[in-house]
Amino acid sequence: MEKKVVIELRDVKRNFQVGSETVHALRGVSFKIYEGEFVTIMGTSGSGKSTLLNQLGCLDTPTSGEYYLDGTPVKNMKRSQRAVLRNRKIGFVFQNYNLLAKTTAVENVELPLMYNTTYSAKQRREAAIKALQAVGLGDRLEHKSNQMSGGQMQRVAIARALVNNPAVILADEATGNLDTRTSFEMLVLFQKLHREGRTIIFVTHNPEIAQYSSRNITLRDGKIREDVENTNILDAAEALAALPKPQDD
């Protein structure tokens, strides 16, 4: 059976003008990502990972080339149209969580649905609670963002990325600020979402993480250097169990 293409890039280039110089952050990137894939994107610092993810997340548009998200061409869209696309089809997880300060977990998770008028206040809250339960924070609904640990905040951020039931979840160094143990907890969560059939694109510096995804794309100097399927996906839950227990230190 032919799998559905969620993301398709065709020779996407992105240049930045810095003074008189042109920085070629992406020098022609093409790939397809199918529904249900868990893709890690790796590469050295400055290789263009974040630039690529911003393209995929409709936060930015290519200088040239084409990008289709769920069949929709993004390149010539207006700002407001891209905003709607982000709202309906994309869930973004940032390295530093980016939660609203002094705001409860539920309210943070509700945020994307605030910009979707088809949701009533009640539906919004129900969806947010469901998403928080999915990341294991069903008992932390009314905790404010400053009353939570880094791992909990990142879970809230993941719940926020899930709440609109997006076509794809994008994460830029989502475990970058977390310790090893918490990082693995996140990986367990992402693997769970993957098993549920979600499409995930996960930018990371950590080559170890690639072992837990279904496909790994490596960038160098704005080009794809390597794009490999991972046939031997490790189980993050096992790895987590194998980690030394905190009280053993």
Place this chain on the structure above:
Amino acid sequence: MSFTNLIRVAITAILSNKSRTLLSTLGIIIGVAAVIIMMAIGQGSKESIRKEISKMGSNVITIRPGADTRGGVRQDPSAMQTLKMSDYESMLSGLKYVQHVSPEVSQSGQVVNGNNNTVTTVYGVSPEYLSIRLWKVQEGDSFTDEDVRKNTKVCIIGKTVADELFPDGQNPIGRTIRFKNIPFRVVGVLKSKGYNNWGMDQDNLMIAPYTTVMKRLAAQNYFSTINVSALSEEMSEKAINELTQLLRANHKIKDGADDDFTIRSQQEIMETMTTTMDTVTLILVVAAAFSLLVAGIGIMNIMLVSVTERTKEIGLRMSVGARGRDISRQFLFESIIISLTGGLIGIGVGYLGSWVAMLMSLPASVPLWSVLLSFGVCACIGLIFGYVPARKAALMDPIEAIRYE
């Protein structure tokens, strides 16, 4: 974002920085209160002028000799002698819109009773004068048409004159007082009208038959004024037309030539005064309105700071799907709510200030429309001065905004 969400988000943001919000509303509060107080005093003064004038008879029409001098041209003294006995007599019958007519000649001077004396003005008029000017005789009686015919030396005196000349509470009725050495028998005392708005004692006067004053005191055969009352305030205009035609015919003035008399209704006088009041009020209100402008700039300033501080939040909202217009609305709502709150408090303070002004015996009455206007102006201030910050927020690049530290 829906309307209720916008309001909720705006209020949350406002409440999360209370002291700053208070400071930015302060300007609006002061500005609105100042505008309201100024308007209240303006309106109050106008109302009290109107009341004052209606106490003097709102249907009164005054005819004076000489052309309209509002242009400021000096006139030949003979031009001031155009109102004659024949004019007065011709007004006594055949006019449809005229109720009462009284000529007027006045003289100022000292009036003496034994050792007591005071300076006053004696008005030579007909008995109808009392009806025209709404004077009531409190003690004794008015003089009569008979007295007018016979140039009797009788008078009615105002309360002030009575108090000055009869300090021990003696009854003035029947007593004789001397004005410029002419003896007048007091037949009545007028009911007091007190001071008017301009601080003039309205009770310092004597009223006597015009024939007596003309013959014994003024030695003149023309009137300085003819007082007329129209049948009603509304008929003043028609009465003026009637009187103008009559006088032009009497004086044989050719078509196209100017009148040699001036007719003014009390309404016109009132309008002139209220127009002056309006101008003064306007100047005060404009001055107060400038403080609103400054307050608006203050709000803009604070909103700009707030937008910069919340760059990351803006970036986050955009990344989860807020459109530029969602963001700009969020900040517009915030500035409108701030200025409306300031406006509401300002209206309250304005009412309080007007009340204090009243306690200090300044006439003040807050016109409802000034409240509505202030409210509308505040909404506009929020909108106009919130626009620049809101636009700045809306045009942010989501990637740069979310990276902002």
